[in-house]
Amino acid sequence: MATDIxxxxFPESVAEGTVATWHKKPGDSVSRDELIVEIETDKVVLEVVAPEDGTIEEISVEEGDTCQSEQVLGRLGAAGASSGDSKEKGEEKPAEKDNDKAEQSAGSSSASxxxxxxxxxxxPESVQEGTIGTWHKKPGEQVKRDEVLADIETDKVVLEVVAPADGxxxxxxxEEGDVIESEQLLAVFVEGEAGGAGSAASSSSDKSGGSDENDDGDEKVGDKILAPSARRxxxxxxxxxxxxxxxxxxxRVLKEDVQKAIKSGSAAKSKPAASGGQSRASAPAASAPAExxxxxxxxxMSRLRQTIAKRLVQAQQTAAMLTTYxxxxxxxxxxxxxxxxxxxLKAHDVKLGFxxxxxxxxxxxxKRFPDVNASIDGTEIVYHGYQDIGVAVSTxxxxxxxxxxxxDxxxxxxxxxxxxDFGKRGRDGKLGIEDMQGGTFTITNGGIFGSLMSTPILNPPQTAxxxxxxxxxxxxxxxxxxxIRPMMYLALSYDHRMIDGKDAVQFLVVVKELLEDPARFLLDV
Incomplete structure (x- = not known):
């Protein structure tokens, strides 16, 4: 019995979406919860997975077509249903094709x-391109389905590319460092055991005369194997x-391992001793800078740093920014x-912070000052009937x-x-684009780094x-x-095009009063 895909x-704020990518085609077998198709909306990319094991029978909405919430995109038939259809159409099974190729070429996979x-x-629409950050796997290395193959760094988040199957x-x-676009081809993946690919990698290594550097750029220095980004x-x-x-x-030493070592200072070089000879790996450190x-x-600059710079300059150039303390x-x-x-801590399993x-x-x-919660869209003012507060996180x-x-x-x-949760995922590079979209107001805490007074810059299109x-x-x-009292300076930067000085000052006074008598807002009085 066929099942509708x-x-x-869609959320209330999303009217429609566009079918971005079909990861399966008619006749392909899929497992339950396997990714079938991605739908791109104006806010996020939604994934549609297989509701059960089966075979793709029909695709109703093609890539690039617009779809509505809960619209039927295709049909999923019973598992194995495609084998007969393939024979009727005169098509050869993919496994048979690849097995024939395996017999003809030693470089093909030995399994399926x-x-x-x-x-x-x-x-997403707001992200134009990305950069290959790290390849976590190299050709011929066996991986499991959904294991991370590579990281792509965009100007907002780090995206992970995972293995489509075991292979x-x-x-x-x-390669690492290359600039890539949405849905660009990154690699070719082969299902099954890694015999062929591994052999190819080995033969390539043999041809290179036993070099310490692998096909994907890994280099062995001493007894350490370094990824290219880690080496750089x-x-x-x-x-x-x-x-x-x-x-x-x-x-294998990854980029994250080097970043950790830099932060801790655990891998700093000791003063070089006089020596008559040095290996190729240690040659760059041979001559210490003279006094x-x-x-x-x-x-x-990383893409994120470039975006931060662009947005901060844009905020200062386009807004009539003023700060009250x-x-x-x-x-x-x-x-x-x-x-x-x-x-x-005992009741909620989380620490009580400030x-x-x-x-x-x-x-x-x-809630008392809706102008401060509004945003500017061109020549229009958007008043938000909700409070979505952004919290600046250092990563x-x-x-x-x-x-x-x-x-609220x-x-x-x-x-x-x-x-x-934001702090942990930010440090691990796991924050998604959907986590950072929207927001009606922002709070930033420079006090954790020791700042006594500063002037925060607006986060457009927010006005404060x-x-x-x-x-x-x-x-x-x-x-x-x-x-002697524990005192904190507060700074409210606001867009004077939208917020009058009186409202800004009174807003900050209300925040001050509520914090000096927290029972008022905790008890809603």
């Missing part, structure tokens, strides 16, 4: 031999390769946090701003869990951003007496 239910084009994922890479078409990064930072710890397969030398190095006494918040942090209080206080203030790649949705309906524990800073004990006049 339907588009998923079915080839797949490994393509870059469909980039191995036959050929890599786009280690050379740029003049690291001792022998001190690097590899977490890749077989102890008085002024060394320089040039490193290309105030200070808040954190005594009550710190007292509440100190009193309940253990019980909060950011949760700020998010809830800002949410309440935004190894740069600053990103994931968004907490509907913070979130509890304090939900906010803290959301922020903690709140800057938090370091909590500093200062003498304050309280009821005619001088007392």
């Amino acid at each position: 339907k588009a998923p239910s 031999g079915k080839s797949h084009d490994v393509k870059a994922p469909s980039f 191995s890479l036959k050929e890599i078409k786009a 990064l280690a050379a740029e930072n003049d690291l001792d390769v022998s001190k690097l710890e590899g977490t890749g397969k077989g102890g 008085g030398d002024r060394p320089e190095k040039r490193v290309p 105030n200070e808040v006494d954190m005594t009550e918040v710190m007292s509440l946090r100190s009193q309940y942090k253990d019980a909060f 950011m949760g209080f700020f998010v809830k206080a800002v949410t309440e203030a935004l 190894p790649r740069g600053l990103v701003v994931p968004v907490l949705r509907d913070t 309906s979130m509890k304090l524990a939900d906010v803290e869990k959301g922020i903690g 951003i709140l800057g938090m800073h370091k909590i500093q004990e200062r003498p304050m006049a309280v009821n005619g007496k001088v007392e």
